Each structure stands twice: as C-alpha cells, then as structure tokens.
Amino acid sequence: MLAASLPADPPPGRRFHQPLSAGAEPVGSGRTRFRIWAPDHGRVQLLIEGRDPIDMLALGEGWHEATVECGAGTRYRYGMGEDLVVPDPVSRFQPEDVHGPSEVIDPEAFLWRHGDWRGRPWREAVILEVHAGLWEGFAGVTRRLAEIAARGFTAIELMPVNDFPGARNWGYDGVLPYAPDHAYGSPEELKTLIDTAHGLGLMVFLDVVYNHFGPDGNYIHGYAGGFFRTDIETPWGEAIDFRRPEVRRHFTENALYWLNEYRFDGLRFDAVHAIPDADWLDETAARIRSETEPGRHVHLVLEHDGNAARHLAPGLYDAQWNDDMHHVMHVLLTGETDGYYADYAEAPADRLARALAEGFVYQGDPSPYRGGERRGEPSGHLPPTAFVNFLQNHDQIGNRAFGERLTSLAPVAAVAAATALILLAPAIPLMFMGEDWGSTRPFLFFTDHHDELAPLVREGRRREFARFERFADDQARARIPDPNAALTFETSRTEADEAAREPGRARAALVAGLIALRQREIVPRLEGAVSEGAAAIGPKAVRAAWRLGDGAVLTLFCNLDGSPVPLDGKPEGRWLFVPPEAIEALETGALAPMTTAAVLREPEP
The missing domain is CATH 3.20.20.80 (Glycosidases)
Structure with missing residues (x-):
C-alpha cells in the first residue's frame, strides 16, 4: 500500500460559523437562543435537562423562541401538548441518538489549521x-x-x-x-x-x-x-x-x-x-x-x-x-x-x-x-x-x-x-x-x-x-x-x-x-474540452475522441470483448497508455481483448 506522511501543521487560526434561523444559536455572554417552527402547537416549552420547563415566546406564523443562559454541552428537548417531547429538528448533535436530547454546540470552538484552504478546480x-x-x-x-x-x-x-x-x-x-x-x-x-x-x-x-x-x-x-x-x-x-x-x-x-x-x-x-x-x-x-x-x-x-x-x-x-x-x-x-x-x-x-x-x-x-x-x-x-x-x-x-x-x-x-x-x-x-x-x-x-x-x-x-x-x-x-x-x-x-x-x-x-497519468497529461488540458465523436468498433468495443482545451486530441479505444477488434489504420499521436500484453496486437493493427488504450495527438504548432 502506498503511504504518505502528514504535512507539518500550520499555526491554528480560523473559526467558522454559519448562523441558522432555527435551532440552538449561541448569541454571546453565555446565552443561547432556541427557535423552532411548530405551527401545529400554540404552546411550546424548552426542556433543558436539570431545569424547570421554560415557556417559549410565540412569534407568529408557527415560530417559537426562547433565549436562555446556557452554553455548549447543554442538553435539551422541546415539549408540546401533554406527551409530545421531541429533539431539535435543527440539532447540531444528538449524543444519545435520534430519540434522545439535542446538545448545544459552539460552532466556533473548533480552530481550523487549514482555514485558508480554497479547494481545487x-x-x-x-x-x-x-x-x-x-x-x-x-x-x-x-x-x-x-x-x-x-x-x-x-x-x-x-x-x-x-x-x-x-x-x-x-x-x-x-x-x-x-x-x-x-x-x-x-x-x-x-x-x-x-x-x-x-x-x-x-x-x-x-x-x-x-x-x-x-x-x-x-x-x-x-x-x-x-x-x-x-x-x-x-x-x-x-x-x-x-x-x-x-x-x-x-x-x-x-x-x-x-x-x-x-x-x-x-x-x-x-x-x-x-x-x-x-x-x-x-x-x-x-x-x-x-x-x-x-x-x-x-x-x-x-x-x-x-x-x-x-x-x-x-x-x-x-x-x-x-x-x-x-x-x-x-x-x-x-x-x-x-x-x-x-x-x-x-x-x-x-x-x-x-x-x-x-x-x-x-x-x-x-x-x-x-x-x-x-x-x-x-x-x-x-x-x-x-x-x-x-x-x-x-x-x-x-x-x-x-x-x-x-x-x-x-x-x-x-x-x-x-x-x-x-x-x-x-x-x-x-x-x-x-x-x-x-x-x-x-x-x-x-x-x-x-x-x-x-x-x-x-x-x-x-x-x-x-x-x-x-x-x-x-x-x-x-x-x-x-x-x-x-x-x-x-x-x-x-x-x-x-x-x-x-x-x-x-x-x-x-x-x-x-x-497519475490523468493528472499529468489530461487534467491540465480539460478546460474547454469538447467531444470529437465516438462510435462502436465491435460488439463490445468503442472508439471515442475529444479535442482538449489546448487543441490536443485524446482518443480512447476500449474493447471489453473476449476477441480482438481490428483498428482502422494506425492512430496518430503518442500512445499514453497501453497495457503491456496489448502492445503486440496494436502493432498488427488490432485492439486486444479486454483492453483500453489511449492516444494523445499534440496540437498543431
């Protein structure tokens, strides 16, 4: 198995938080705002473990809200009617599974080492x-x-x-x-x-x-x-x-x-x-x-x-x-x-x-x-x-x-x-x-x-x-x-x-x-690539070509059959990939059974 070592850690630095319109949102000074959409109930209670029930404020259009002194690690549910007790539908964590209490999470507690990462194309x-x-x-x-x-x-x-x-x-x-x-x-x-x-x-x-x-x-x-x-x-x-x-x-x-x-x-x-x-x-x-x-x-x-x-x-x-x-x-x-x-x-x-x-x-x-x-x-x-x-x-x-x-x-x-x-x-x-x-x-x-x-x-x-x-x-x-x-x-x-x-x-x-071959030869040319057409060349075989962004032409031949397939002339360009066992057949103008081969024709100067 190939292995790679982890790079040296850059200094910690960034925190990220996506504010949500519902759920448990930290609002500073050790306080958390709880909000839920429950239009079928006029009265909703916030049930925090170890505390008395808290009546939530009805905001209209089915929304209910309460802001409470509590922070990360607090476990809570919502109570409605006589016997309906539910987790938060916008819960950030359920430490006791889907039927258990929700837990308040501080989104900014995690310090990202690679917070400046911008991704890849x-x-x-x-x-x-x-x-x-x-x-x-x-x-x-x-x-x-x-x-x-x-x-x-x-x-x-x-x-x-x-x-x-x-x-x-x-x-x-x-x-x-x-x-x-x-x-x-x-x-x-x-x-x-x-x-x-x-x-x-x-x-x-x-x-x-x-x-x-x-x-x-x-x-x-x-x-x-x-x-x-x-x-x-x-x-x-x-x-x-x-x-x-x-x-x-x-x-x-x-x-x-x-x-x-x-x-x-x-x-x-x-x-x-x-x-x-x-x-x-x-x-x-x-x-x-x-x-x-x-x-x-x-x-x-x-x-x-x-x-x-x-x-x-x-x-x-x-x-x-x-x-x-x-x-x-x-x-x-x-x-x-x-x-x-x-x-x-x-x-x-x-x-x-x-x-x-x-x-x-x-x-x-x-x-x-x-x-x-x-x-x-x-x-x-x-x-x-x-x-x-x-x-x-x-x-x-x-x-x-x-x-x-x-x-x-x-x-x-x-x-x-x-x-x-x-x-x-x-x-x-x-x-x-x-x-x-x-x-x-x-x-x-x-x-x-x-x-x-x-x-x-x-x-x-x-x-x-x-x-x-x-x-x-x-x-x-x-x-x-x-x-x-x-x-x-x-x-x-x-x-x-x-x-x-x-x-x-x-x-x-x-x-x-x-x-590795894809990243070296094909990926740098993918921007602007267009198909040059494809066709069957056998009962289980195809030829497909693409003009890549720099003008080069990539051609793939694939034969999934148990018999060789004749090729119509010698492909122009440089062979990018040919399985060793298929080389002899290609030299005679045929694509060996169960073979994929790739040819790249460089752009005209």
Whole structure:
C-alpha cells in the first residue's frame, strides 16, 4: 500500500460559523437562543435537562423562541401538548441518538489549521466514495486520508453522515439533517477529518438527502404537518412540501451549514428527481454561489434519474452522476439485462459511444423499462466534466440482493480495462471504497432499526426482489441478508490489508498509475474540452475522441470483448497508455481483448 506522511501543521487560526434561523444559536455572554417552527402547537416549552420547563415566546406564523443562559454541552428537548417531547429538528448533535436530547454546540470552538484552504478546480476531481461507518467513523477515515492522497485521489465523498436511528445505517435513513451521527463521532471529529484532508490537498464532498426522511425518529409530523404534501407520494412516503418557505429555508440553510461551518468542498444532492418543486434546486444553487466565500472552489453535483440537463447550466450545478454510463458498462461487463438494465441491452456498444460523446444515453428517448416513457434531456452541448462517471457506487452495489461488486461479476481483465476507460476519459471519475484495490467484499444494505421496524424492513427488502425470476419463491428470498443483522454490516467492511496482498497490490498500482497519468497529461488540458465523436468498433468495443482545451486530441479505444477488434489504420499521436500484453496486437493493427488504450495527438504548432 502506498503511504504518505502528514504535512507539518500550520499555526491554528480560523473559526467558522454559519448562523441558522432555527435551532440552538449561541448569541454571546453565555446565552443561547432556541427557535423552532411548530405551527401545529400554540404552546411550546424548552426542556433543558436539570431545569424547570421554560415557556417559549410565540412569534407568529408557527415560530417559537426562547433565549436562555446556557452554553455548549447543554442538553435539551422541546415539549408540546401533554406527551409530545421531541429533539431539535435543527440539532447540531444528538449524543444519545435520534430519540434522545439535542446538545448545544459552539460552532466556533473548533480552530481550523487549514482555514485558508480554497479547494481545487472541478477538473482536478478524482473522487473516492466512502462510508464512514465501515472505516470506524470519522477518526478511522482520518487515519486513511494520507493513503488515499498517496494513491492520487483528489477528493473523498462521504455518504450521508446525518443522524440516523441505531448504531449503523447505510446512510439514507437519516432524520436530523444538521447533526453528524454520534456513532461516527463528534462534530469536532468530523471537522478534524475535513481539516486534515485539506492539509493533504484532498477535497471532501458530502452526500445530502433532501428528498425524504427515514422511517424512525422523524418527529416533524407531530408539530408541523404542513412540512409534507398529502397529494404526492414518493418511494419513501409523503413528499416534502418545498412550496413552503419554511421548508425551503430548512434545507437551503442545511446546505450552507455544511459548506460554511464544516468547510465541505461540495455536496452531492441525492435523488433530486423525487423533489417535486425543481425550482428549489436552482434557487439553492444560486444562494450557495452567493453565500460562500469568494475564491473558494465549491462544487455541486446532482443525482437525477430523469437526466435533467437544465440544472447543469453555468452558475448552477457542476455535474450530474451519470447512471447511464454505469448501466451500459454494467451490461457490457456482466451481460445482465434485467430491471433497468433492459434499457441498455440493445446495441450496448453504440450506447456506450453516446455516453462517452454526449453524457446521457437517454436524452428524451423512449425507455423500454419504463413502458416507452421518454426520459432525459439533450446533453451533447455540455462539457465532459458535467458528468461524474463510475463503474460502482453505493447504489449500484448496495441495491443488489447480495451486494456483489464487479470483481465478483465480471472477468478481472475486463474490469481493469473498464477502470482505465473511466479514469482516462475527460468526465470526472468516481470509485467506491475498496474498488481502487479490487476488493471482493460485498457492500450490503444494512440498518439498525428497533424490534418493531426491523422485521418490516427485512420483509420489505425481500419483497423488492420478488419481481426477479431468481427470487420468485420464498426460499430464494429468504437467503437475502437481513439488513438489521450485525453480520450484514460486518460483512461489508473493506479491509485495508486487501490492498497489500496480490491481486489487490497490482490493482492498486494500476489505479494509482492511471490517476497519475490523468493528472499529468489530461487534467491540465480539460478546460474547454469538447467531444470529437465516438462510435462502436465491435460488439463490445468503442472508439471515442475529444479535442482538449489546448487543441490536443485524446482518443480512447476500449474493447471489453473476449476477441480482438481490428483498428482502422494506425492512430496518430503518442500512445499514453497501453497495457503491456496489448502492445503486440496494436502493432498488427488490432485492439486486444479486454483492453483500453489511449492516444494523445499534440496540437498543431
């Protein structure tokens, strides 16, 4: 495993605080202002541990406020009616989990060593997606940062860290969006992770979930029913009502909070197609652009199943996760065509060529999987860096019944060729933790719900797969791991020593070499890059080219088939990357099986 040492610490110096319109805000002189929106209750009490209840002042329009002599470390709840006691929906920390009291946090107590960090340009991003819980929380991730930087990654993306019920969760059952989960560590430990990363030249992105709340620990229904819509259902229940200004503010301020108080370098917005009021997305992007420090590189990325290219306009979002690219690569590598992979079963090499040249495969085209419904918007006008490409991520592994990685589904050589394509194409590459050394451990869907909810989640999970032929009977579905079992979580851990053994060492060296090549030869030329077109050159092979910002032309050849593919003439330029075992075939005018090769033609003088 490659290693790197931490740089010498600069003198401490800066403190950061994002003022919030709700929650517990320190106001100086040992006093804290508490404010909550509870329009369904005319009387709200502040319940501070060890003190008598304090009646909060009703401000009108559902707001309640109290300013009290207390400081950091104070634990509190809100009381409403006879028996409703709730944590703060804008809690900065929940030391006793989602049902316990909230804790007052002093945002300026943390002294940032690298407070002058301004981030890195988006074109430099090579992202490693990380689940903090599987690496022993924030402190465990911090211990691995030097190794991640040494492999050449320039950013990590944390899966959601906000408070969820129990000690473990795959990330998308959060209910308190402002509170880092206590199972991962304290706010100070999360800030230490980010500060340490910045000292190593690493950006840190956060995956945020604004389209739903988890099934346990969301008390908002009890005091602000208008937070939700009753006329629209999402896969997770009633839709959040983004028509209301209080709701918009709740989530927009959350985005600003993570960026300004925690100094995250960017956010990935989960499943925004489930947010019915899409104008909120652009409104929030505009506020972020105007309310983060001038000169900081702050990057905003969407996940949108509808391929909505309109949000990628200048000044809004930098990029979108390109599920189309993943899906067509998965079909080519594994041969699987069930579920949504059916949309990529026909002429997959042609579809891969379109993804490389234009970003989205579906740009308003009818989707067979969706019964002919048209999906997507034109994307060919966008720069290549408007797309985040990947072979694996938390969704595409964790949503499988047994959480298999590509290392268990496709030939090793084919996965290596596909990895080279992802890392050398101009789109922004992302890898999932352990993928960089070819981990074979699964990443399963895991939870830690209470006794009543646990069996419902287990059976609901198994019903999801009933439509697949191989899970048609009860006995087959019963083999799907129980999300609530501790073993399901433990099985998903990636072990660092995998990278120190063969074949992990060889895969780690390949990935590190490809990233270094990308940063040296491709990244400096990405500004202004445009597609020069792409085409299928075999049943599982493509050729794609881009004119880079300095006029050079990058051409990639990728063959995922088991047979060689003839090339039409000798490519012009300098070979940037050719696997040693493919050199002989290239000399005879063919692309070897399961090979990616790259050629760079320098600009005309």
